[in-house]
Amino acid sequence: MADPMVVAEGLHRHFGATHALRGLDLSVPAGTVCGVLGPNGAGKTTAVRILATLCRPDAGHARVAGHDVVREADKVRPRIGLAGQYAAVDDMLTGRANLRMFGRLSHLTRRVAHRRADELLDRFGLAEAADRPVGGWSGGMRRRLDLISCLLVRPDVLFLDEPTTGLDPRSRGQIWDHVRELVADGTTVLLTTQHLDEADQLADTVTVIDHGRAIATGTPDELKATIGDRLDVTVADPAALDRAVTVLEALTGAEPAPGDERLSVPVPGGGLRLADVVRALDHAGVAAADVRLRRPTLDEVFLRLTDRKEAVR
Amino acid sequence: MTALRWTVSDGLTLVGRELARLRGAPGQIVTLLLFPAVMVLLFGYVFGSAIRVPGGGDYREYLMPGLFAMVTFTAVHGVMVRMAGDASRGVMDRFRSMPTARLAVPFGQTGADALGGLIFVAVMAAAGLAVGWRPHRGLLPTLGAFALIMLLRYALSWAGVHVGLAVGDERAVDNLAPLMLPVTMISNAFVPTDGMPAWLRFVADWNPVSALTAACRQLFGNPGGPAGNGPWPLEHPVTAVLLWSAALLAVFVPLSVRTFLRRGR
Ligand SMILES: Nc1ncnc2c1ncn2[C@@H]1O[C@H](COP(=O)(O)OP(=O)(O)OP(=O)(O)O)[C@@H](O)[C@H]1O
Ligand SMILES: [Mg+2]
Numbered sequence: 001m002a003d004p005m006v007v008a009e010g011l012h013r014h015f016g017a018t019h020a021l022r023g024l025d026l027s028v029p030a031g032t033v034c035g036v037l038g039p040n041g042a043g044k045t046t047a048v049r050i051l052a053t054l055c056r057p058d059a060g061h062a063r064v065a066g067h068d069v070v071r072e073a074d075k076v077r078p079r080i081g082l083a084g085q086y087a088a089v090d091d092m093l094t095g096r097a098n099l100r101m102f103g104r105l106s107h108l109t110r111r112v113a114h115r116r117a118d119e120l121l122d123r124f125g126l127a128e129a130a131d132r133p134v135g136g137w138s139g140g141m142r143r144r145l146d147l148i149s150c151l152l153v154r155p156d157v158l159f160l161d162e163p164t165t166g167l168d169p170r171s172r173g174q175i176w177d178h179v180r181e182l183v184a185d186g187t188t189v190l191l192t193t194q195h196l197d198e199a200d201q202l203a204d205t206v207t208v209i210d211h212g213r214a215i216a217t218g219t220p221d222e223l224k225a226t227i228g229d230r231l232d233v234t235v236a237d238p239a240a241l242d243r244a245v246t247v248l249e250a251l252t253g254a255e256p257a258p259g260d261e262r263l264s265v266p267v268p269g270g271g272l273r274l275a276d277v278v279r280a281l282d283h284a285g286v287a288a289a290d291v292r293l294r295r296p297t298l299d300e301v302f303l304r305l306t307d308r309k310e311a312v313r
Numbered sequence: 314m315t316a317l318r319w320t321v322s323d324g325l326t327l328v329g330r331e332l333a334r335l336r337g338a339p340g341q342i343v344t345l346l347l348f349p350a351v352m353v354l355l356f357g358y359v360f361g362s363a364i365r366v367p368g369g370g371d372y373r374e375y376l377m378p379g380l381f382a383m384v385t386f387t388a389v390h391g392v393m394v395r396m397a398g399d400a401s402r403g404v405m406d407r408f409r410s411m412p413t414a415r416l417a418v419p420f421g422q423t424g425a426d427a428l429g430g431l432i433f434v435a436v437m438a439a440a441g442l443a444v445g446w447r448p449h450r451g452l453l454p455t456l457g458a459f460a461l462i463m464l465l466r467y468a469l470s471w472a473g474v475h476v477g478l479a480v481g482d483e484r485a486v487d488n489l490a491p492l493m494l495p496v497t498m499i500s501n502a503f504v505p506t507d508g509m510p511a512w513l514r515f516v517a518d519w520n521p522v523s524a525l526t527a528a529c530r531q532l533f534g535n536p537g538g539p540a541g542n543g544p545w546p547l548e549h550p551v552t553a554v555l556l557w558s559a560a561l562l563a564v565f566v567p568l569s570v571r572t573f574l575r576r577g578r
Contacts, residue, residue, distance in 0.1 A: 077411060077412045084403045084407070085403075087403075088403030092337050092338060094337060097330075104322075104326040105417075106412055
C-alpha cells in the first residue's frame, strides 16, 4: 500500500580517501522498526546523518516521509527525530530547560513546549531529576533525555544511532520499552546498533551493512534461517573434547567452533537427529552433559555474514 | 517573512538558553560580576604603581579604555568555546536536524554574547568609576565610546563563531586561549607603544585593540588619546574601529553562515 517511510537508493559518500558508503540501499515500511547492523566503520552513522538531512550523499538519493532529503530537507526536518550516537543535550541546562528549548526551536508555542516537556519528563521517569543540570545526570538518564528531545513534536520517523551503547541492562531495557511504545503509536524507527540482541528484540527487519553496503536484509528469523540451525554439545569431561570434535566433524562436515567444554557446529542442510548425535558420541565414549539443537543467534549470523565478506576480498 | 520571524524567534530562544545556563550556575554569575571589578583593581593598582602616563595624568584614567578593549577581545574566546562545544557534543547537529531557522544559531550566539558583554562592560565601568575613572566629554561621546566597544565586540564574536565551528573541537579551541593574551598585550592598552622595538611597535599600532583603546581615550577624554603625531589608526581611532568592525562583519558573517550550513556535508 503506502510507500516506505524511509527509502535509500545507491547512497555513496566518501570522506577524503575513506568510502563510508558505497551504494547503500535501504527501505523501511511505515510503522516498522528497521535495525541497521554493522561493525565499526561500516557506515551506519553516515547513513543516518544523510537520512536526517545533516550530510549530503555524493551519489544516490533518499526519501524520508515522502520527501527528498537533499532537495526537500525543509520538509523532512519537521517530521523526523534524531538521537545521535552521543547524547546531544546541553549539560549546563536542567533537563526541563533543555526540553523547553528544543520544543521552542521545533516551533512549538511556549505553552505547548512547556506542557510537552512536563508530560515527557513524567512519562519517561525523569520528573524527579528534571530541575537539576544535566551535567550531573547518569549516562542512562542523559540518553533518555536525548531520546525524548526528539519526541516533543511527535516525529513520523525516528532515527536512533546506537541508542543504548554504554548503558547498563536496566537502562537499556527502559529505552527498548520506550521505543516499543513509540512504535505502537505509529512511529517508524530506524535504529543502528552493534548489539545483536537489541535488533532481535526490537526490529521487524534487519539490514546488515559492511563496508558501506547492505549485505543482507530480512527479518531476524529469515537471517537466522540463512545460516541454518546450530548444534551445541557440552562434554562432561574436558579430556574427551578432542574425541567429541572428531565425532561432530564426521556428523556435520564442519569444524566445531572451539570452546572449553562446549562445542558448537552449524547443522548441515539435510538436518540432524538428536538421537543420532547422542548415539555417535556414546559410541566414541564421550560423555555429554548436554546436547541441543537451536536456532542461531543474530550474533552468529552477523559474524558469518561479515566474515564471509572479509574472506572474499 | 515567516522565515525572518522564525529566525528572530529562534535566535531569541537561543539567547534565552545562555541566560538559563547562568541561572543553572550561580557561581558563574558571581564570577561574571566579580571578574571585571577584580581586573580594574589589579591592573589599576599593580601596574598603576609603576607606569607613568604619557603627558601626565592618573594611570587609572589611562587604563580603563585599555581594559574595555582587552575584554572586548578576550570575549572572542568564549564564543569560540561555546560554538565548538555545541559542535563537538552533537548539539549543533540536533539544531540542524530540527526545523529551527538556519540563521538563528549563529545570530543567537552572537546576540547572547553581546548581551553578556553589555553586563560585563557595565560592571567594569562601575568599578572604574569607583576607583576614580571618569568620562570627561559629556554624554554623547561617552555613549559613542560604549557603542564602539559593543560594535567591535559584536563583529569579533562572528570571527569567534567561525573559528569555533571550523575547528569544531572544544579541547582544540581551549588550547587557543593562551593566544588571546599576546594579542591584547601587544597594544597600547596598558603602556604607550613608543617604547617598543620598531617591529613590535608596528604590530601594536595596527592592532585593533589599540584602535579601540585610542578611540575610547579620545571619546572619554582620558589621557593617551590622539596626539597629532602617531600612526594613522591611532590618530583616527574612531574611523579605524568602524573600518575594522565593517571588515570583520563583511568577512565573517557570510563565512560563519556558510560553515554552519555546510557542517559535515
Ligand atoms: N566526518 C568524517 N570525516 C572523515 N571520515 C569520516 C567522517 N565520518 C565518517 N568517516 C569515516 O567513514 C567511515 C564510516 O563511518 P561511520 O561513522 O558511518 O561508521 P559507523 O558504522 O557509524 O561506525 P561506529 O560503529 O564506529 O559508530 C569510517 O571509516 C569513518 O572513519
Ligand atoms: Mg556510528
